[in-house]
Amino acid sequence: MARNTTVKADQNAPAITELLAKFVVNHPSRGWDDNVEREAHRTFANWFGCAIGPSQHETVQAALAAVSELSPAPQAAILGRKERVDIANAAMINGISSHTFDFDDTHLKTIIHPAGPVASAVLALGEHIGASGRDMMDALIIGIEVSCRIGNAVYPDHYDRGWHITGSTGMLGSAAACSRLLKLDADRTQMALGIAASQPIGLREQFGTMTKPFHPGGAARAGLMAALMAKHGYTSSKRALEAPRGLLQVFSEKTDWSEVTEKLGETWEIALNTYKPFACGIVIHPSIDGCVQLKNQHNLKPEDVRKVTIKVHSLVLELTGKKTPTDGLQSKFSVYHSCAAGLIFGRAGEHEYSDEIVNRSDVVALRAKVEAIVDDSIDEASSDVTIETTDGRTLHVFIEHAIGSVERPMSDEQLKAKFMDQSAPIIGQEKAEKAYALAMQLASSADLKELLAAATLA
Amino acid sequence: MARNTTVKADQNAPAITELLAKFVVNHPSRGWDDNVEREAHRTFANWFGCAIGPSQHETVQAALAAVSELSPAPQAAILGRKERVDIANAAMINGISSHTFDFDDTHLKTIIHPAGPVASAVLALGEHIGASGRDMMDALIIGIEVSCRIGNAVYPDHYDRGWHITGSTGMLGSAAACSRLLKLDADRTQMALGIAASQPIGLREQFGTMTKPFHPGGAARAGLMAALMAKHGYTSSKRALEAPRGLLQVFSEKTDWSEVTEKLGETWEIALNTYKPFACGIVIHPSIDGCVQLKNQHNLKPEDVRKVTIKVHSLVLELTGKKTPTDGLQSKFSVYHSCAAGLIFGRAGEHEYSDEIVNRSDVVALRAKVEAIVDDSIDEASSDVTIETTDGRTLHVFIEHAIGSVERPMSDEQLKAKFMDQSAPIIGQEKAEKAYALAMQLASSADLKELLAAATLA
Numbered sequence: 001m002a003r004n005t006t007v008k009a010d011q012n013a014p015a016i017t018e019l020l021a022k023f024v025v026n027h028p029s030r031g032w033d034d035n036v037e038r039e040a041h042r043t044f045a046n047w048f049g050c051a052i053g054p055s056q057h058e059t060v061q062a063a064l065a066a067v068s069e070l071s072p073a074p075q076a077a078i079l080g081r082k083e084r085v086d087i088a089n090a091a092m093i094n095g096i097s098s099h100t101f102d103f104d105d106t107h108l109k110t111i112i113h114p115a116g117p118v119a120s121a122v123l124a125l126g127e128h129i130g131a132s133g134r135d136m137m138d139a140l141i142i143g144i145e146v147s148c149r150i151g152n153a154v155y156p157d158h159y160d161r162g163w164h165i166t167g168s169t170g171m172l173g174s175a176a177a178c179s180r181l182l183k184l185d186a187d188r189t190q191m192a193l194g195i196a197a198s199q200p201i202g203l204r205e206q207f208g209t210m211t212k213p214f215h216p217g218g219a220a221r222a223g224l225m226a227a228l229m230a231k232h233g234y235t236s237s238k239r240a241l242e243a244p245r246g247l248l249q250v251f252s253e254k255t256d257w258s259e260v261t262e263k264l265g266e267t268w269e270i271a272l273n274t275y276k277p278f279a280c281g282i283v284i285h286p287s288i289d290g291c292v293q294l295k296n297q298h299n300l301k302p303e304d305v306r307k308v309t310i311k312v313h314s315l316v317l318e319l320t321g322k323k324t325p326t327d328g329l330q331s332k333f334s335v336y337h338s339c340a341a342g343l344i345f346g347r348a349g350e351h352e353y354s355d356e357i358v359n360r361s362d363v364v365a366l367r368a369k370v371e372a373i374v375d376d377s378i379d380e381a382s383s384d385v386t387i388e389t390t391d392g393r394t395l396h397v398f399i400e401h402a403i404g405s406v407e408r409p410m411s412d413e414q415l416k417a418k419f420m421d422q423s424a425p426i427i428g429q430e431k432a433e434k435a436y437a438l439a440m441q442l443a444s445s446a447d448l449k450e451l452l453a454a455a456t457l458a
Numbered sequence: 459m460a461r462n463t464t465v466k467a468d469q470n471a472p473a474i475t476e477l478l479a480k481f482v483v484n485h486p487s488r489g490w491d492d493n494v495e496r497e498a499h500r501t502f503a504n505w506f507g508c509a510i511g512p513s514q515h516e517t518v519q520a521a522l523a524a525v526s527e528l529s530p531a532p533q534a535a536i537l538g539r540k541e542r543v544d545i546a547n548a549a550m551i552n553g554i555s556s557h558t559f560d561f562d563d564t565h566l567k568t569i570i571h572p573a574g575p576v577a578s579a580v581l582a583l584g585e586h587i588g589a590s591g592r593d594m595m596d597a598l599i600i601g602i603e604v605s606c607r608i609g610n611a612v613y614p615d616h617y618d619r620g621w622h623i624t625g626s627t628g629m630l631g632s633a634a635a636c637s638r639l640l641k642l643d644a645d646r647t648q649m650a651l652g653i654a655a656s657q658p659i660g661l662r663e664q665f666g667t668m669t670k671p672f673h674p675g676g677a678a679r680a681g682l683m684a685a686l687m688a689k690h691g692y693t694s695s696k697r698a699l700e701a702p703r704g705l706l707q708v709f710s711e712k713t714d715w716s717e718v719t720e721k722l723g724e725t726w727e728i729a730l731n732t733y734k735p736f737a738c739g740i741v742i743h744p745s746i747d748g749c750v751q752l753k754n755q756h757n758l759k760p761e762d763v764r765k766v767t768i769k770v771h772s773l774v775l776e777l778t779g780k781k782t783p784t785d786g787l788q789s790k791f792s793v794y795h796s797c798a799a800g801l802i803f804g805r806a807g808e809h810e811y812s813d814e815i816v817n818r819s820d821v822v823a824l825r826a827k828v829e830a831i832v833d834d835s836i837d838e839a840s841s842d843v844t845i846e847t848t849d850g851r852t853l854h855v856f857i858e859h860a861i862g863s864v865e866r867p868m869s870d871e872q873l874k875a876k877f878m879d880q881s882a883p884i885i886g887q888e889k890a891e892k893a894y895a896l897a898m899q900l901a902s903s904a905d906l907k908e909l910l911a912a913a914t915l916a
Binding site for chain 1: 516517519520521523524527528529530531533544545546619620621622625652653655656657658659660661662663664666667668669672673676683686687689690691692693694695697698701702703704705707708
C-alpha cells in the first residue's frame, strides 16, 4: 500500500468557513442598496417562472415518481403542480424543474445558475416554517452570495476539470440560506456549511441529460438537510472549505481566497445576475442574438441563407458543439440548431427546442449550413456572425454582449413576458399574472400562502 | 471570461459505465465460489453489528432528529432502535451508524469501508420490497464489487487529493446494488450509475467529526435514490464514469481503467474484505497490535514504560496524528492515544475511545510518552514498535500485518465476539445471538422479518 503523497496543499488559507458563517448570521436584514434588492426580486421571479414552466415535463415526472416511492409527507409545494412532498424533496424537485429548460438565471463570471439551488431550498423551508417574505429574501441574497463567492474563488480551474459549478457550489448557498432562515447561530451555521461541503454535486458530462437539472435540485436538497442536521447538533470540520484536505483545495489548486474574503457584505453577486432570453446554454446566446439581428435587419428568409459562419471561443463548441441533435434536450447543446432556430423563428424559446422542431426538415437543412470556427481571441460572451446569402451578399455583425447580459439586461417588461410565456400555459393567465406580481414583491409579504396558491394547481 | 482550457483528458477510456451496468444486471445469482459467499456473510454480519452498536450515539440521534423534521413514512428499520423512516433516510441513518465507531470493514487496497454505503441501501430497500435474502446477498456482493473496482482504478491519487474514498465511490456501489435488487434492465442500471456519478460524497478533512460517518450514509442514500430515479426513466450520461468530463477523470488524472475491466465477474473484491479488531482508523492497527503484543509478552504495566517509539508511514500521521485529543471522536484519529490504550488495557474497543478514557490522567500521561517517527520505507499496513522500560530494557516488535488484516484475519469466533460486544448492550444478549446467527445465513432467509425483529427495539 505504501506510496508518497505528492498533492500540493496551501497550509495558510484564510478561515473562510468561519468567516462565511459569521456573515450569514450577522449581516443585517435588508443590509444592501435598492439595486441589490431589485435584482434579487427579479432573480426570484425569473426562477419562479422557470420552475413553473417545466413542471409537467418528463424530467419532473420521473423525479416525482421516484420521490413518491418514499410516501413523503405533504409539507411543501411543487410549483406548477398539485402534489406536495416533504421539504427536502420539494427543494430537490423545484430545483430540478427550474433548470429543466435551461432557461434560468446566470452569474456570468462563473456560469453558475445561482437561484436554483438556493431559491428552491428557501421556498420549501420558508413555506414549512412560515417564514416572512423579508426573511426569505434575506436568505436568498445571502445564500447566493456564498455560492457565487465560492464559485469566483475556484473558477475557471474547477469548471475546466469538469465540475458543473452550479451544483458543486450550490449546496453551500443552500446551506447558508437555510441556516439563515432557521436562525442558527454562527457555530451551527459553520457546521451546516461543513456538512454541505462534503456533498458537491455535478459533472459537465451530464449536459444534455436529465441529470444536468438534477444538479441544482440535488444541491438544494443537500444544503437544506445540512442545515437541519446542524440545527440538531451534527458536527463537521470547522475548516471544511479551506483546510488542505477541505473542499476548495480538493477541487482546485488555483483557489483565489480573496474572492471570498474581500468586501464581503459590501458588494453583492446577485446584483450581477442575468436572465436568459433564449432557452439554452448561455454561451450560445450571442450567436443567436447575432442571427436574430441579421434576420430582422435584412428581412431574411431561410431560403435566402447560403451559409452561416460563426467565430466563437473554444468553450462554446466544447459545451454546445452537438452537430446533429436528435431531440429537444440535445438541441440545447447545439449552437448549430440554435442559430437555425434564430434565423427561422426570430427567437429561441422552449418551443424552438422541442423534439418536433429539432427534426423539422427546414430546421435540419438550415442547421447544416451553419459552420462554427474556434477563435480564442473572441470572448466566450461574444460571437462574430457572418451570413452569406444566396444572392451573393455578405452580412456581418459582431455581438460583444448578448441581450440578457449584464451590459444589455432584459427589462422588467421582457422578464414578465418570459414569465407569462412559461407560466400561463400551466397555471392559467390570471394566476400567472398574480404569481408574477407577488413574486416581484416577495420581501413585503407576511407569508407565502397567496403566492403558492397562485403558483400551484388546486 | 475567456481563457484556455488546459486540463488533460483521456479521450479513449473504455466504456466502463456500460460494462458495469451489464455486469450488475447479467451476472448470475450466487455466481462465485464458497469463499466469496462466506466472506460476504462475514461482511454483512460485521456491518450489522457495527450499525447496531452506535445506534444510541449522539451522531445517530442528531441525524435522526433532522430526518424526523421531514415526518418520514415508517418504511424501513433503523438498526438498534424502534423508530422507522422512509427507505432513503433509513439507508442514510444505518450508513451513518455503521461508521460512527469507525469499527466497520475495510478493503485494504483502497481503505474503502465497503459495506456501509452498500449494505445500508440493500437492507432498507430489501425490507421495503420484500426481497429474499439471496437477492440481497447478490446485490451486496455485486454492489461492493462496483465501488471497490472504481476505488482500485483511482486509488491512491484520488485519496491523496483529499477525497474520503468510502463515500466518493460508495454511491456507485449503492446504485449498483439497488439497481440489481430492483431488477432494472441494463439501460436503466447504466442511468442509475450515471445519476450516482454526479454525487460523490466525502472529504478527508471531516475525519474526527460526525460528517465522516455521514459519508457512507449519504452515499447509501444517493445510490438508492439514483436507482429509484432510473427506474422511473430519469436519464444520465451513458459515459458518466469514463468520459473526459466524467467522474473518474474529474477525480483523477491517474485512472487505471484495467482495474475495472480485467477479470470482472471472475475475481471478487469482497473476498479481500477485513474487519477491525480495534475501533479506530485502520492505519493505527499495526501500532496497537505491537503495543498489545509487547504488553502481553512482557507483562508490562503502564508504570514500566519510559518511552514508546513507533516508526510508521507518513500517511499514518497525516490521518491519525492528533497529539492531544480531547474527546472520544478525536481520539480515534490519534495514534498516540491508541498506543496508550493498547498498553494500558490490552485492547482498543469502543470503550477505550470514550471521552472518559481519553481524559483519564494515566492515559494522558502514557500518551505523552509515545513518539511517532515517519519512515516511508515502512508500509502503511505495518509498524515498527520499540518500548524502553523504566528499568532499562528495550523491547521491540515489527508488525508486518496487524490482526484483522487479510493475512491475519479475525476468526468467526472473534467476529461473533465483536458483534456481541457491540449489540448485546443495545438489543440484549438473546436478540443479539439470534441477530448474529440470522445475519450469518442471510442468503438462505426467505425474508427479513426475523432478522429485523431481532436487531431493533420493540
